[in-house]
């Protein structure tokens with residue numbers, strides 16, 4: 001099959017490379033000439049495990065090519081995916097669809113023969129209808145269908161998620177288009193990935209509903225973690241006890257500093273906005289978004305408390321900046337709020353991240369000192385804070401860390417360590433939701 005991917009960002013590139021690996025003939029398009037030239041040389045603009053090799057292998061095999069010119073490849077394509085960005089619009093939080101609609105107009109001009117236009121970008125309900133209207137207006141005679149096929153790729157595990165998906169959602173009532181989409185994903189049938197054929201609007205909403213639900217799960221366990229700290233319970237055991245119930249499931253119940261990334265914050269806001277526009281506000285999701293925002297800032301206060309109530313003129317070592325491990329993505333990362341809060345409180349910040357420091361430099365205050373590794377980062381610090389659970393922070397030489405630090409305070413916002421292990425090394429150790437209270441501190445709810 002001939003497939004075109006309009007937009008060679010994260011989703012476009014991963015999807016394009018994986019579809020080429022299935023054996024399809026894929027052309028990835030982008031407006032940025034520099035990016036396309038780099039991709040042709042095999043340089044990948046993002047960090048995603050396995051992606052560079054996948055791109056190289058498929059480009060060498062002649063199944064994957066890159067160009068800025070959309071018209072030729074689209075005219076020959078069976079399916080054209082729109083995988084451009086849909087950032088939150090400044091001001092109202094609604095998804096900015098201008099790139100999607102611009103892509104639709106360009107695709108319309110180039111259509112030749114029956115073509116399935118697929119929205120892969122996360123787009124609000126009704127976007128597919130608008131794409132169809134735009135194309136129909138420009139090319140009344142064109143033979144095409146518009147399908148919604150949302151992605152569910154996690155950064156850091158995107159190739160695995162693409163090749164072994166929990167499900168594939170295909171939103172179209174056009175049977176011919178369903179057939180084309182079936183052919184696109186045929187190799188996945190071998191992995192018996194369930195395919196949900198549904199209406200376009202249902203597919204569009206499914207993506208938002210899934211992300212909002214996952215964000216809710218995380219926020220729920222984060223609130224339980226706060227409660228655990230107060231009542232002297234262990235959130236990891238609470239999560240395990242909950243998660244073993246099949247109706248709940250164990251995933252996305254890791255308490256932490258709040259969710260970040262390119263999807264959850266943006267998609268929850270967009271869903272909230274859509275629901276408000278339709279007069280059916282999603283109050284749970286509104287609360288989740290607000291609670292998560294507050295939580296990221298509260299993590300700064302947690303560090304201040306661990307330092308005895310003030311960080312003025314103290315040095316704080318921040319270990320991990322990206323919103324999660326396995327990526328260089330800093331979008332809506334909790335570290336942004338934490339570093340800013342600590343700096344506002346008078347702290348000096350030293351930071352280290354294995355992949356995200358270049359991205360971080362553009363977003364964090366200029367005073368932050370970037371270090372070459374974790375040990376350099378903690379040198380002279382009055383507290384170290386694990387913000388992202390990169391594997392290298394799971395196996396730190398704690399004796400060495402302690403000897404390098406000015407004061408041995410470790411704030412572990414990802415519960416990477418066991419409290420006894422760290423305290424035995426002489427640290428003051430603060431974690432998330434694994435409160436152990438002295439009996440005297442137990443009060444509320446106790447029998448007299």
Ligand code: UDX
Nearest residue numbers: 151152153154155252253254256259260261263323324
């Ligand atoms: C997410 C969805 O998982 C994916 O299906 C969707 O298509 C895009 O958004 P991603 O943003 O890459 O993927 O990361 P994910 O692994 O889902 O984590 C999102 C955030 O939640 C991170 O900040 C992570 O640290 C946090 N998280 C996740 C928790 O705090 N606890 C958890 O239990 C899981």
